[in-house]
């Protein structure tokens with residue numbers, strides 16, 4: 001894992017002290033709200049419906065046990081005993097006092113964490129594949145590049161006041177688990193024919209009110225050009241991005257209005273000037289950062305194979321969990337474990353302080369001290385020996401963390417919605433809970449197979465509804481909540497934006513509607529191997545429209 | 558006319574508060590002062606502005622409420638949830654904030 005050097009420590013501590021002074025001046029009345037608000041946002045402090053909210057960055061979703069324990073400690077000491085893991089691999093606390101936030105940030109700094117650039121029109125927390133460094137289908141660990149981007153972008157003076165927020169995601173694998181095509185910049189690490197590392201570069205993806213799939217503007221960018229090329233993109237965006245209209249200010253609109261080809265040309269022109277400047281990454285620098293992410297030495301543990309078979313036979317619940325939540329690791333004696341934060345009927349992404357402590361303990365004992373946060377709001381133990389799966393499972397069961405539903409219909413993404421969020425139109429969490437309860441039986445979920453439901457409480461799309469196989473968007477109609485359904489979205493290497501299927505549903509009807517969609521799928525799929533998404537792509541929306549609105553209905557709201 | 562109350566979030570801890578008849582910011586909507594005519598609303602607005610300028614509260618708003626069986630109920634769901642807390646049990650010991658049950662329903 002990356003460790004702060006002297007410079008990082010000094011920088012982060014200085015920011016904490018600066019913020020402490022700002023908070024003090026605010027509380028004493030020396031600073032007015034208008035002056036203070038941008039300052040608090042630069043430090044991750046929002047104001048929500050009930051209280052302030054603190055968003056803490058978890059760079060590329062990687063945590064050590066020590067850091068996870070600190071997150072638990074903060075939940076316990078300064079909040080109400082829980083935190084919310086988000087789709088951007090951050091954690092949000094819902095009840096911190098403004099007056100406590102400098103102390104919280106100081107405690108975070110002691111474990112090399114911060115809340116910088118978790119808000120505002122800057123380059124946000126860089127996200128990465130949550131299986132980075134462990135997945136079998138990866139050419140190289142993408143996190144060193146994410147860390148390089150983080151260092152480069154932190155309080156970068158030129159890019160601190162962009163037209164709008166800016167999100168970068170990186171993956172190093174064939175299968176895209178970082179949803180790179182719905183980010184402002186998506187980087188896909190690969191090797192060229194000579195075995196050199198570099199990136200496929202996508203720009204202009206995004207969700208929000210105008211969802212767009214990113215355009216590929218480079219087939220291969222050598223790794224040493226990462227910063228110069230990214231700078232070139234940022235410059236073109238900074239110069240031409242629509243500062244006149246908040247809703248048109250993201251780079252996706254610029255790409256759309258300019259055209260990907262012309263934009264690529266502008267970027268290349270800028271890049272030509274930057275290519276051989278100090279932004280060029282020396283191999284030694286890349287190696288130095290990569291060394292922090294060198295994989296732990298994983299001893300061979302072949303005894304796991306036999307043990308696992310025996311345990312599975314003895315305990316069908318365990319077998320189900322392994323089948324659903326453990327995926328093959330690049331080392332054959334190991335697995336990648338998904339710890340579901342989606343208990344049946346629970347709040348997606350929430351974890352209590354005790355649960356965080358237990359995950360930290362398990363990671364320390366069995367998982368080489370590494371934890372990840374996935375953009376699907378789950379936690380991951382990337383390196384667990386098959387021989388240790390049984391004790392890990394027992395410990396998770398005891399903490400209510402062994403729900404065997406990764407990738408299934410109850411593994412729902414939901415934003416905080418109107419239960420917390422000041423921008424919301426409708427609630428997300430209770431809808432997620434009701435759907436989860438409706439489909440909670442293990443047999444039924446297994447029968448349905450892979451199906452991703454994603455719920456947002458407003459058009460900002462923090463709950464990724466545009467890329468849900470089934471997406472639910474909360475809107476307000478005549479003062480009441482209403483849920484619009486989209487079908488066929490997907491946030492992977494075959495990204496698609498879901499299509500609105502028809503008029504929306506009231507809160508008490510939306511679960512029935514989802515059930516009807518699922519039943520329709522079960523009735524028309526070729527066989528069990530055809531997933532919901534595949535079936536939808538084959539038959540299109542009509543059978544689902546017919547099922548929801550009766551034959552011939554074309555209503556759209 | 559629609560009845561109105563004044564709401565805000567306390568500066569130091571961000572907790573939602575409502576203005577009562579003695580000019581104090583209180584944590585329960587049910588203790589709020591209800592403005593029933595234009596002059597009273599104007600007074601609320603003036604108080605809100607002063608409180609904001611004095612750095613006691615932020616995000617000050619006059620909101621619409623109705624009285625149902627002696628209980629104040631905001632017209633908007635958003636404000637009902639602000640008054641009662643998240644509509645779900647979200648942590649041990651927290652089943653919503655102050656205020657009568659089921660206001661959000």
Ligand code: HEM
Pocket residue numbers: 046048053085086087088092164167182205206207208209250414415416420421422423460461462463464
């Ligand atoms: C609760 C306070 C939050 C506020 C005020 C907020 C605000 C926003 C806004 C305004 C946008 C739209 C940006 C645009 O289209 O230009 C947005 C997008 C987004 N937010 Fe949030 N959000 C919040 C919470 C969250 C949470 C909890 C998550 C993760 C679960 C999240 C993840 C995202 C993502 C993934 C997007 C869409 C990606 C994109 O920017 O295109 N946000 N948010």
Ligand code: SF4
Pocket residue numbers: 415416417418421422423424425456457458459460461462463
């Ligand atoms: S999608 Fe809307 S309701 Fe949900 S967290 Fe984002 S801004 Fe809030």
